[in-house]
Amino acid sequence: MKELAKELNVSVATVSKAMRDSHEISEQTKKKVLEAAARLNYTLNPYASSLRKRQSKTIALVLPEVADNFFSLAINGIQSVAERKGYHVLIYLSHEKFLNEVSILSECSSGRVDGVLISISSETTSAEHILKLQRENIPIVFFDREFEGLRIARVVTNDFECGYNAAIHLINNGCTNPVFLSISTSLGICNKRAEGFKAALLEMKAGDIENAVVVCKGTSGDEYSQIKKLLTGKNRPDGIVASVERLAMTVYLMSHETGISIPNQLKVVVFSTLETAPILNPPLTTITQPAFEIGKAAAELLFKGIEKKGYNLADEYVELPSVLTERMSSRNS
Amino acid sequence: MKELAKELNVSVATVSKAMRDSHEISEQTKKKVLEAAARLNYTLNPYASSLRKRQSKTIALVLPEVADNFFSLAINGIQSVAERKGYHVLIYLSHEKFLNEVSILSECSSGRVDGVLISISSETTSAEHILKLQRENIPIVFFDREFEGLRIARVVTNDFECGYNAAIHLINNGCTNPVFLSISTSLGICNKRAEGFKAALLEMKAGDIENAVVVCKGTSGDEYSQIKKLLTGKNRPDGIVASVERLAMTVYLMSHETGISIPNQLKVVVFSTLETAPILNPPLTTITQPAFEIGKAAAELLFKGIEKKGYNLADEYVELPSVLTERMSSRNS
DNA sequence: TTTATTTACGAAACCGGTTTCGTAATACAG
DNA sequence: CTGTATTACGAAACCGGTTTCGTAAATAAA
Known part of the structure; x- marks a missing residue:
């Protein structure tokens, strides 16, 4: 900036103001400065500006x-x-x-x-x-x-409401034992979805509220075995609401592996923005966040x-x- | 920093050096400075540092x-x-x-x-x-x-090689008229894939090299109609290599719509890191970039x-x- | 014509650290 | 005991703009 000022025979203050289009500087001078700046390939140092401003x-x-x-x-x-x-x-x-x-x-x-x-x-x-x-x-x-x-x-x-709607949706489609797959007990967003889910079960007098929420924690390996246990164990659910994409993926892979048929034996809904949902096998019901x-x-x-x-x-x-x-x-x- | 220096009865230079763990400062003084900084909740201003350094x-x-x-x-x-x-x-x-x-x-x-x-x-x-x-x-x-x-x-x-491999793969699986779906004629990465694809056709004396590369440009709506035209027109391909995820999605949707059966009537390969590929309908062959x-x-x-x-x-x-x-x-x- | 404003610009302080260089104090070698 | 190194620190310049304040000239108002 000093160089530029010297070259134009003006002060650095003038250059600074001209560069920032200050009203204190005449149009003529502004043009002169801007042209010279462009010619010399000069731009303001952002951190110097940040520091002072x-x-x-x-x-x-x-x-x-x-x-x-x-x-x-x-x-x-x-x-x-x-x-x-x-x-x-x-x-x-x-x-x-x-x-x-x-x-x-x-x-x-x-x-x-x-x-x-x-x-x-x-x-x-x-x-x-x-x-x-x-x-x-x-x-x-x-x-x-x-x-x-x-x-x-x-x-x-509207996480609570969506958890609620997901449960109602499953129940209306014939599920008698739907389960909510959560990933965290501390994450508010997950809890709200789970709360909504449970509220619906309560209201509809459906399912087993005590065991309605299953938390899959740990590594993806842990997650896998937990879901496997859930889907192949006794008292297995006939409906799942997955709180995130990844869980639904695992459920799908598991169903392909174990031969559990979706939606006949197991209905699935997922909270996800997955674009491929319509072309999955079978097409996946989603709750899509904006x-x-x-x-x-x-x-x-x-x-x-x-x-x-x-x-x-x-x-x-x-x-x-x-x-x-x-x-x-x-x-x- | 001035305040901190005053409080400790040292110079700002000393504080600066101590904060940055300079060898010029004694361990004792460093500890004193660091403690005071923590106590006063003081951290260096990053832009002042950036400016000078x-x-x-x-x-x-x-x-x-x-x-x-x-x-x-x-x-x-x-x-x-x-x-x-x-x-x-x-x-x-x-x-x-x-x-x-x-x-x-x-x-x-x-x-x-x-x-x-x-x-x-x-x-x-x-x-x-x-x-x-x-x-x-x-x-x-x-x-x-x-x-x-x-x-x-x-x-x-290795885009060229992958384009080549994709074509060979389709040909080996019985395609006689495979087509490469590109999204740009200026994008090197896309051209290389297309070049590899064409090289394989040439080498295998397969397909119609003149029309082997179809460029889908414009909005996603344009893309849609171009692909529809390709898939429903005469001389339609029996194999497609999609250069990006989005194109494969469109092809799948189109096939569901029009009843074209994958892989019986049309085989598909896509360049993509899509995680849902194994659970699509049908599971999608991918060339996955690391x-x-x-x-x-x-x-x-x-x-x-x-x-x-x-x-x-x-x-x-x-x-x-x-x-x-x-x-x-x-x-x- | 005199006074009040406005316009256009410059000098210098300032933002908050960093770095150079100088120096007093201490350690060390001969 | 003297001369040299080393250690630990401070004063001040510096990074590159921004902003305040002052002022001369031009313009407007009285």
């Missing part, structure tokens, strides 16, 4: 994983908003580990980002690391997976918190409904 | 989209390396648009990132924006989708270029083979 024009996106199609779509939604606003997106993965999440959030402090979008890990049971960030006045928005009981903005889907929209809405909320200082995000709550699409896997034969 | 500890990841499972897996591979190295990852999406890619790369200059990992958009036919970055001495590594003819490091898979490994290798290469100054990345070339997994969709009945 105390804003990074960057947000953090903290995800448990990107294995799932849901988060891919959410990234698209978030990115589309960030791009429009001229913001940059730092992406972090917690790999479902609480400690990773803690260290990621600590990196977000001291001005690295202007805001944080987070979907918490399935291990997270304490919110101290999140509250710490909030005390630094960094706007935070939960999307999809929230930490319950906090006064922090969130964008989620992933792109959730990401987009969360990002828009975050930017409201970032741009309007003093704007209190704490009690913002957006709920975008998922849709149940009935396919062969849960149909009554 | 002229390194951002950040890399850019430029993707065409994240719709595809391939890029999700690649993100994981890249992130795992970056995390280990203590680097941050900025994620950008070009949405397959050349102009977006240009403006993204221009953002990467002037020190915002220490290196760039990029998979080019399907529209990109000029490399000036990439060369410009290279002239600024920013290390660049292509992964999966490279711009051919440039002396820039790249990590790819997406995680490609991402990981690309990131490792990039960091070699970043950390060892003077290290010339230009001629680095890593090829990681994909694997063809035969399933029902291409089996000879």
Whole structure:
């Protein structure tokens, strides 16, 4: 910038203001500066600007994983908003580990980002690391997976209702012993779905509420053997609601292996954004989250918190409904 | 930092050095400083450090989209390396648009990132924006989708060979008129697959080489009608190699719609990392890219270029083979 | 014509660390 | 006991913009 200023016989202050289109600078001078900058291939150093302006024009996106199609779509939604606003997106993965999440959030402090979008890990049971960030006045928005009981903005889907609807759907299609496959006892989103599921059983006086929720924890190997045990053991279910994509995949593979027929012997519904659901064998009934929209809405909320200082995000709550699409896997034969 | 220095009766220089574990500072003083920092909840401002040290500890990841499972897996591979190295990852999406890619790369200059990992958009036919970055001495590594003819490091898979193998596979399974479904005439990765495919036809004296490659361009609606025309027209193929996931999905949907039987009337192979391939109807033969490994290798290469100054990345070339997994969709009945 | 405003720009402080260089104190060798 | 190294630390310049404040010139108002 100094060089540019010298070359044009103006001060660095003038160059700086011209580059940022300040009203203090005449159109003529602005043009001169911009042209010279283009000619010399000069662009502002973003970190020098960030340092002085105390804003990074960057947000953090903290995800448990990107294995799932849901988060891919959410990234698209978030990115589309960030791009429009001229913001940059730092992406972090917690790999479902609480400690990773803690260290990621600590990196977000001291001005690295202007805001944080987070979907918490399935291990997270304490919110101290999140509250710490909030005390630094960094706007935070939960999307999809929230930490319950906090006064922090969130964008989620109607998990309870969908769990309820899934159970009703199975019961209406003739299931007498439906089971909900969960992946975590600490994850609010999973619990809500399970709660809705149980509420429906209770209401319909169906199934065995005591054993209606099966938690598959541990490695994918553990998951596999747990599901195998469930599907081949005595008192095996005739309906399954899988809380995530991966579990439904395992159920399908297991059914192919063991010869259990879907939907005749076992009906399946899954919470998933799986695009291949209609061409599976058999086509799979899904409860699809509006992933792109959730990401987009969360990002828009975050930017409201970032741009309007003093704007209190704490009690913002957006709920975008998922849709149940009935396919062969849960149909009554 | 000033406050902290005052509180401890040392200089800011000492605090700075102590925070960074400099050998110039005694263990005793270091401990004192670190404790005080922890107590006051103080962390270094990353942008001040970046500014002075002229390194951002950040890399850019430029993707065409994240719709595809391939890029999700690649993100994981890249992130795992970056995390280990203590680097941050900025994620950008070009949405397959050349102009977006240009403006993204221009953002990467002037020190915002220490290196760039990029998979080019399907529209990109000029490399000036990439060369410009290279002239600024920013290390660049292509992964999966490279711009051919440039002396820039790249990590790819054996696309030609896989195209070849896919054709041979179809021919061996009885196809007499196999077709390759491409999505772009400018994308090297797609062309290589198509070239391999044609080479096999030539060698086996099979099929109609003139019409062996069909390019599906435009919106997904266009794509749909083009494929419909192909599959229902005269001289329709009895084998298809889809260059991307999406095309295979469309082919499957179409076959369900029109009653074309896979694999009896039409055999299908797809380039894809689709996890649901084994449970599709029918199970789908895939050529699976080692997406995680490609991402990981690309990131490792990039960091070699970043950390060892003077290290010339230009001629680095890593090829990681994909694997063809035969399933029902291409089996000879 | 005089005074009040507005316009266009520059000098210098500032953002928050890092690094160079100098120096006092201590350790060590001869 | 003297000369040299080493250790531990501080003063100040520096990274590259931004912002405040002051001012001269031009314009408008009285």
